[in-house]
Amino acid sequence: MLDKIKSARAGLRKSEQKVADAVIEDPDACVQSSIQSLAQRALVSEPTVIRFCRALGCVGFQQFKLRLAQDLASRDAFFYQDVTAEDSSRDLAGKLLDGAIASLVQIRNQLNHEALELAIELYENCDRVELYGSGGSAVVAQDAQLKFFRLGKPAIAYSDPHIQHAAAALLDRSALIIAISHSGRSRDILRTVEIARGMRAKVISVTATKSPLAEQSDVCLSVDILEDSDVFSPVKSRLGQMVVLDILAVGVAVRGGEQMLEQLARARRAIDFKFL
Amino acid sequence: MLDKIKSARAGLRKSEQKVADAVIEDPDACVQSSIQSLAQRALVSEPTVIRFCRALGCVGFQQFKLRLAQDLASRDAFFYQDVTAEDSSRDLAGKLLDGAIASLVQIRNQLNHEALELAIELYENCDRVELYGSGGSAVVAQDAQLKFFRLGKPAIAYSDPHIQHAAAALLDRSALIIAISHSGRSRDILRTVEIARGMRAKVISVTATKSPLAEQSDVCLSVDILEDSDVFSPVKSRLGQMVVLDILAVGVAVRGGEQMLEQLARARRAIDFKFL
């Protein structure tokens, strides 16, 4: 809804734009106020507010307020809370799940679509894929390998840094590597990427924005999750990384058109019965 | 809010309970209707509706409606949609993320807290943990191993079914196994669990409710995610499994009290700089 207002703004009349600005400036206040106070704040008349609502496809001010309220609610429904020693297992489950959900919501709001497009193109122009991740990120790399190797090009994941170095030294310009790291500051992964780039391989990173790793890659799919408070390893960024890689893989598959999707679905069914 | 109404219902007066029932019966209709229509539907007078709102801590009907609307919005903000070949990469990312988020929300709403308590107890009473998962679930098992081996007892994950069989045959009553499977119907995992139970080991399963695997385990942490439409492997249930296992591990840690949490946090920081 808020996005809708922003994109519709240009097509509105002058006074209605004032209303739009007032709403955008403080949407929370807006849902609680009446037509009058909103009109005052926007320095327009009340009917103008109504016309503004109609322009956005609502029958009236009430409906507009309702929709906006729902929009705001879904924006920050799941907020992160620290786990404490006093928590019951019930509290704890709720907090951890809310935190995980919040992190995915954050990714949804921040995902760089241009980068995604570029990443898809890099895959399409490569001959083979290698996935590098260590520690917790090794799990993500392995998961992604399962997806990518079904897309028709060889895909392999390495978790040992030394093997990563060796593998990177054997790459060429037709290779694509996907480097996964939470912080984007691990020495090992940076060295690996350096070697790979030396061999003219393309690099997609799945890591934190503006980290050294992000800087050194052709495309960075950002996963910026604060994990100060995670008791263990950064589960949340791992979830985010997995989903982002899933999006990349599905994005590639969708470029292949309906028949590729169909083929993949069949492959999946075949595996399902046997393995899971 | 809806839960609040349900729990507050008993403490309300008779006619206010009628209102509560009307709201619970059709909350969606409620947010769109006026005081009048709601009063009619509940067969009470309009002031009674207001008194009901006040009893719930709202200043008036409007605020009540707003809060209810926001509650409903956050309930099903992220609904699942099929990916089609016509989707842009932007559409696709949104759909996949919404689906992933929706699946976590579902887990939050359905998580069995008694089972979680029992699972924590099983861990506390065991001497060592083995994690079994094949295919996609191998990734989850490996991820969970990283968490559990920091809790002070040996933890190991096996992904090869034959090795799982062999390992299970070497267990005893002090061992705990965590069996991970999307469907809970894989022959291999069922056979492994059968062997393990024969050796009197305890079994926690992370799988679909009422599946054969769930039936054969001491405790089942349910992860019921429909994945008919996932193009690839079941990412969503994998996310769910990972989060559920994280909850279990953190639950165990929290039982260890403040100092255990502190110790784990320190361990995490030490690893962070080196590995991620």
Place this chain on the structure above:
DNA sequence: ACCGCAAGGTAGTTATATTACTTAAATATG
């Protein structure tokens, strides 16, 4: 300069929420 049309405001109407008051019911008390 005049006409026409669109934008935006004024004033009035209707609907809606809220208050004050009254009646009915239930419980306590002599």
Place this chain on the structure above:
DNA sequence: CATATTTAAGTAATATAACTACCTTGCGGT
């Protein structure tokens, strides 16, 4: 057991908010 007292719930009145119809202003075209 009848009467007082408190509480619950409805009626009627009022204030307020939302919406409609209409009117004025300003702009672009002939």
